[in-house]
Each structure stands twice: as C-alpha cells, then as structure tokens.
Amino acid sequence: MKKMIIASTSTVHGSSYLEYLLPTLQLHFKGVKQIVFIPYARPSGITYDGYTAIVKKAFSNINIDVKGIHEFDNAKEAIGTSEAIFTGGGNTFELVNQLYKNDILSILKEVIAKGTPYLGTSAGSNICGVNMKNTNDMPIVYPPSFTTLGCIPFNINAHYLDPIEGSTHMGETRETRIKEFHVFNETAVLGLREGSWLEVNNDDIFLRGKLTARLFEQNKQPIELKSGGLIKF
Amino acid sequence: MKKMIIASTSTVHGSSYLEYLLPTLQLHFKGVKQIVFIPYARPSGITYDGYTAIVKKAFSNINIDVKGIHEFDNAKEAIGTSEAIFTGGGNTFELVNQLYKNDILSILKEVIAKGTPYLGTSAGSNICGVNMKNTNDMPIVYPPSFTTLGCIPFNINAHYLDPIEGSTHMGETRETRIKEFHVFNETAVLGLREGSWLEVNNDDIFLRGKLTARLFEQNKQPIELKSGGLIKF
Numbered sequence: 001m002k003k004m005i006i007a008s009t010s011t012v013h014g015s016s017y018l019e020y021l022l023p024t025l026q027l028h029f030k031g032v033k034q035i036v037f038i039p040y041a042r043p044s045g046i047t048y049d050g051y052t053a054i055v056k057k058a059f060s061n062i063n064i065d066v067k068g069i070h071e072f073d074n075a076k077e078a079i080g081t082s083e084a085i086f087t088g089g090g091n092t093f094e095l096v097n098q099l100y101k102n103d104i105l106s107i108l109k110e111v112i113a114k115g116t117p118y119l120g121t122s123a124g125s126n127i128c129g130v131n132m133k134n135t136n137d138m139p140i141v142y143p144p145s146f147t148t149l150g151c152i153p154f155n156i157n158a159h160y161l162d163p164i165e166g167s168t169h170m171g172e173t174r175e176t177r178i179k180e181f182h183v184f185n186e187t188a189v190l191g192l193r194e195g196s197w198l199e200v201n202n203d204d205i206f207l208r209g210k211l212t213a214r215l216f217e218q219n220k221q222p223i224e225l226k227s228g229g230l231i232k233f
Numbered sequence: 234m235k236k237m238i239i240a241s242t243s244t245v246h247g248s249s250y251l252e253y254l255l256p257t258l259q260l261h262f263k264g265v266k267q268i269v270f271i272p273y274a275r276p277s278g279i280t281y282d283g284y285t286a287i288v289k290k291a292f293s294n295i296n297i298d299v300k301g302i303h304e305f306d307n308a309k310e311a312i313g314t315s316e317a318i319f320t321g322g323g324n325t326f327e328l329v330n331q332l333y334k335n336d337i338l339s340i341l342k343e344v345i346a347k348g349t350p351y352l353g354t355s356a357g358s359n360i361c362g363v364n365m366k367n368t369n370d371m372p373i374v375y376p377p378s379f380t381t382l383g384c385i386p387f388n389i390n391a392h393y394l395d396p397i398e399g400s401t402h403m404g405e406t407r408e409t410r411i412k413e414f415h416v417f418n419e420t421a422v423l424g425l426r427e428g429s430w431l432e433v434n435n436d437d438i439f440l441r442g443k444l445t446a447r448l449f450e451q452n453k454q455p456i457e458l459k460s461g462g463l464i465k466f
Contacts, residue, residue: 009403011403012403013401013402013403014401042413042416043405043413044405044409044412044413044416045412045413045415045416045417090413091413093372094417132372133371133372133373133374133375134371135371135372136371136404137405137410138366138367138368138369138410138411138413138414139326139365139366139368139372139379140366140410140413140414140416140417140418141366141417142366142378142379145375146372146375159402159403159404161402161404168246168247169246169392169394169427170242170244170245170246170392170427171369171392171394172276172277172370176277177370177371177373178371179277179278180275180276180277180278180323180324180371180373181371181373182278183275183277183278183373184278184327184373184374185373194402194403
C-alpha cells in the first residue's frame with residue numbers, strides 16, 4: 001500500500017520551492033488536510049520553525065496545512081496519527097541523527113507501509129533507501145547508524161551530476177564515488193537528476209520527470225532508465 | 234617536533250602522481266631510506282598492492298623506497314619503527330575505518346608528535362585534523378568514530394572548490410556545507426585548494442603553493458590566507 005514521491009530536489013533552477021512538483025503533489029495528497037513536516041535536515045542550519053514556514057507557504061498553494069513534527073508533544077505519536085508526511089532536504093547526516101534520537105524510524109517505516117502518503121526531497125529521499133551511504137552531504141554530525149528506512153530496495157543518489165567535461169578538478173566524479181561504494185556494498189544505487197522523481201505505488205516504482213536516471217549495480221555497467229518506466233532489476 | 238606536509242591533492246591537473254610536490258618532498262624526507270605507506274583509502278577501490286606500486290614508482294624519482302603497511306606482520310609496530318609515513322588519498326570513511334580496525338591512530342599520533350616526517354594527501358590530509366567531518370567523500374562505510382589525529386588544531390577541507398558562477402545545480406556549494414558544519418561544531422576549517430599544502434614545523438603551520446586558502450571560523454566571515462604565511466587564528 002506504499003504511496004510515495006521520492007524527489008531528487010525540492011527546487012529546480014529558476015522556479016520557487018516545490019513549484020515544479022505541485023501538480024503532482026495535488027494528486028498525491030488528494031483529500032489530505034494536514035501534512036506532518038520533518039524539518040530535521042535543516043538546510044544551511046535554518047531553524048525548524050523557519051523551515052516549516054517555507055513549507056507551509058508552498059503547500060498553501062494547494063490548500064494543504066503543514067505542521068512541523070517539533071510542534072507536537074510526542075514525535076512518534078505525530079507520525080503514527082498523521083494523514084501524510086513530508087521530509088525536507090538539507091543535511092542527511094543530521095536528518096538521520098535526529099530520526100534516531102527521536103526514535104521515529106520504525107514508526108515512519110510502519111505508516112509508510114500501511115499507505116500514509118509520503119513525500120521526500122533530497123535528504124528526505126535519501127532516507128527512503130536501504131542506507132544513507134550514497135548521500136553527497138558533508139558528515140557534519142555522527143549519526144548512530146547509516147541504516148535508513150529501506151522503503152525501496154535500493155539507494156538514492158539525489159542531485160545526481162554527470163561528469164563535467166573538460167574539468168581540471170581532481171576530486172572524484174559522482175560516478176567514481178558510486179563505483180567505490182560498490183567495492184564495499186551490494187545495494188544498487190539510482191542516480192536521480194534534479195527534476196526527476198520516483199512514484200512508488202506499493203511495490204511498483206516509476207521514474208517521473210523529463211530526464212533519464214542512471215542505475216548503478218555492482219559489477220555491471222551503469223545504465224540509463226527512461227522516464228515513465230517501471231524500475232526493475 | 235612535528236614535521237608534516239598536508240596536501241590538498243596528490244596530483245594537479247596535467248602532471249603525474251605527486252610530481253608537483255617532489256622538490257618539496259626531497260627536502261621533507263631528506264635522509265629517509267624507506268617510507269611506510271598507508272593505502273587504506275583505496276581510491277576507486279584499488280588494491281593495497283596496486284596503490285603501493287604507484288607510490289613506489291613516484292618516490293623512486295627521489296630515490297626513496299616505499300613499503301605498504303599491509304606488507305608488515307604488525308601494522309602498529311610498522312608505524313612505531315618507521316623512518317617516515319605517507320597516507321594516500323581516496324575515501325576518508327574507509328581510511329578512518331581501517332585506522333580504527335588496525336588500531337593505529339594513537340601510535341600514528343605519537344610518532345608524528347615525536348618528529349617522524351609525515352606526508353598526507355587528500356584523505357591522508359583530512360585525518361590530520363580534529364575530525365573527518367569536513368571530508369567531501371561519500372560515506373560508503375560506517376567508521377566507529379569520526380575523530381581523527383588532531384595533529385593540527387583545525388579541520389581540512391581538501392580539494393576546496395569555489396562556487397561555480399552561473400551554475401544551475403541546486404546542490405549545496407562547498408562554502409554552504411562548511412557553514413552548515415559550523416551550526417553544529419566550533420572547530421575551524423581550512424579550505425585547501427588543489428596545489429596548496431601545509432608545512433607543519435612543530436606548532437608553526439605555513440601555507441605553501443601558489444594559491445590562497447579559505448579559512449572558516451564559527452560566527453565569522455571566511456577569510457583568504459596568503460601563501461607563505463603562518464596560519465594563526
């Protein structure tokens with residue numbers, strides 16, 4: 001009964017926060033009056049209140065109310081009784097750290113499995129995978145574990161970037177980093193470019209948006225998946 | 234008595250492995266016959282033997298022999314009795330993971346403090362700081378801790394990159410990531426551009442190479458440090 005939108009980014013260049021996704025979200029959250037928002041990833045260290053205000057404004061365009069999880073007395077209960085959930089982007093290490101500290105990973109997984117509509121963007125999408133080992137974020141805090149929700153049977157690399165032709169920078173490309181991951185891990189990784197998202201209908205996972213996505217499997221050449229198609233491997 | 238070279242990168246664009254540093258290393262390792270090499274960071278998952286062979290070839294240009302730490306029966310003893318040490322670049326998470334697994338962090342710190350000449354490049358430089366929380370690497374393995382050598386009183390951001398003007402990518406810039414770090418941490422961070430290195434003479438730390446470096450302190454505007462100068466703050 002899973003019903004999820006797992007997006008590479010909240011914002012595409014040249015448009016406002018969540019703007020490109022709003023038509024999709026209107027259908028995804030049909031009938032929902034209030035979304036519980038998880039602001040733990042705190043991009044640029046913004047406060048939970050500040051972050052929630054931005055999300056509230058975006059969802060007011062489709063007449064849905066938003067309440068931050070920090071505004072509830074009991075975070076677990078807030079998730080357990082929520083109509084719908086949105087986890088925003090920011091730093092994946094701090095997000096996962098707070099999910100553990102607030103002990104809400106299992107209840108989150110449980111309600112998603114039962115059909116509570118979920119939206120994740122960027123860090124909020126990374127946590128839908130098996131673990132957070134393919135985040136691009138800086139490890140600014142040390143979470144108790146890298147294990148995440150496992151709502152999908154692979155990992156996400158959000159904001160996937162193709163190698164920049166002619167670059168003289170010697171840092172690793174994204175593809176090199178994911179190949180290094182596969183020296184130590186078996187889990188497949190989907191490189192989701194900005195503007196792409198996954199639509200999860202129970203166990204069917206579709207690629208949406210205009211772009212292809214790059215699938216990396218251990219000991220295989222990476223392949224490009226077409227938008228609109230079911231993701232199978 | 235510390236004597237360290239802490240370099241942003243092993244290789245600058247258009248030249249061979251360690252080439253730009255060789256004149257410096259010839260002086261730094263004067264009188265040294267054999268360097269113990271720590272290949273744990275394994276860039277692109279290369280084997281310890283393969284990595285050591287590359288390093289051996291580079292140092293043969295200045296007539297110094299290289300032996301991988303994995304070729305010794307006892308890693309701790311190898312560090313304890315070494316004439317000089319080089320930790321190469323690659324994945325900082327796996328490097329730190331192996332430093333803990335092989336239990337050589339304290340002996341490494343000890344011999345560096347006593348004056349054993351040390352060279353670090355990239356990941357091998359990140360570990361000289363207080364912790365590894367400013368690495369750019371992907372968290373492909375979960376190390377037991379992010380705490381590192383603390384041979385210098387600040388952290389390194391290797392391969393420091395300035396924001397790319399006109400970029401439409403929505404991922405965070407390096408500066409934004411370091412600012413996020415300072416929401417949760419007090420440790421200063423030095424952004425070392427490729428081609429820059431630090432020369433540590435006991436407690437004096439000099440910036441070397443042609444470029445400036447960018448110093449980030451909590452609650453302060455970042456500043457550019459000039460090459461040749463002592464690093465003080």
